[in-house]
Amino acid sequence: MSRTTTAPLGARKRDAIATRAAILSAARQRFLRESYDSVGLRDIAGDAGVDVALISRYFGGKEGLFRDVLLRDKDEGLLRQPLTAADLPAYLAQLVVEDGDENRQHRMEMFIVMLRSASSPKAGEIIRDLVHLDVLGPLAEIIGDEHAELRANMLLAVLMGIGVLRSIMKIDALDGSPHQRAECEYRFRCLFEAALTC
Amino acid sequence: MSRTTTAPLGARKRDAIATRAAILSAARQRFLRESYDSVGLRDIAGDAGVDVALISRYFGGKEGLFRDVLLRDKDEGLLRQPLTAADLPAYLAQLVVEDGDENRQHRMEMFIVMLRSASSPKAGEIIRDLVHLDVLGPLAEIIGDEHAELRANMLLAVLMGIGVLRSIMKIDALDGSPHQRAECEYRFRCLFEAALTC
DNA sequence: TCTACAAGTCAACAGCTGTTGATTTATTTC
């Protein structure tokens, strides 16, 4: 089964599932770093070591590919495990500083992908739907307040703000000593708490 | 001088300054609603009622146009009038709910333009430079703390977060009664205060 | 009025975009 890995090279031959996975993986890496419109299918195909035509064939087109990248691990949305409103600030702060297991990092990555391409007309629709369903909804449910919806919005704003700051504007207050990283996580937690309680 | 307006139609004839202004205005409106990569020069030219060739001729190309859109009113950066650290939360909250004079709205619009296209490789560089120089710098100077830089980052994160929430994700917690609008402004102010003091 | 120059237009370019049909190649089934 070593052939089913997502390695771009290597003798992967005529294994539809594996190539599909390779394309998906390459696409995720690209969409993580550039916007929907600026990523070309040929870039992705090149990374995956695959002919361009296969993408349109397997995913029905660029939009389909993008949708699949986002939906692939939808089962593990941004917030999966049982959480109480009190846990949220610490959880989100950890998520944001990418401290935690691989799964958690992966969740944040999906979030960044959404953030990056939200301005593209085609990708935007897909993303907005997903944000409502998969982020705002669960968030509001966890809060369960009378102002739950509004507070979910505030939390999301902070989450997106930090995400943009770090991943898109490349203003990384986090590279530095572990001490600095810990301090940032603390401040982020404070901010999330404020968003939740103000 | 009624010819120097930015109206797309109307008998604007052989007035280089006016057509330049019309192009700039049309570009700003487009970049306000779509990302750098998804806006075509022909769209802008069409809006401005002008031949496409003129854009490359007047602005040296798409990147030049984008840069000019951002630099045009650089003299009125996001923060212009004398402000103290104590004023910041209220000021930014007002900015964000677009409550205030035309100038202030205009400043927030420029900010949204930056936010929208930050993920595009070409536009991104331009934007990041400008954010450092025109937003983070002044912000840190106003704060003047020992942790000024870090706190400026936090403020910017909140500012961007709310901007993305409203203008890009189209989750507008603000359309509604003036009462609701006022409540949101209050909450935003709280959030900015938290970012500044935590 | 004629001339000179700037302003604007037109057509075409090379390069890239996503997508599709026909074709080849490897794998499995009988």
Add this chain to the structure above:
DNA sequence: GAAATAAATCAACAGCTGTTGACTTGTAGA
């Protein structure tokens, strides 16, 4: 081993992108 089937490739497509050179037209100065 031959036939059938799925996987991957190739070449080409129409449409769009930003940009450029040659051309026309309007306007101001002599």
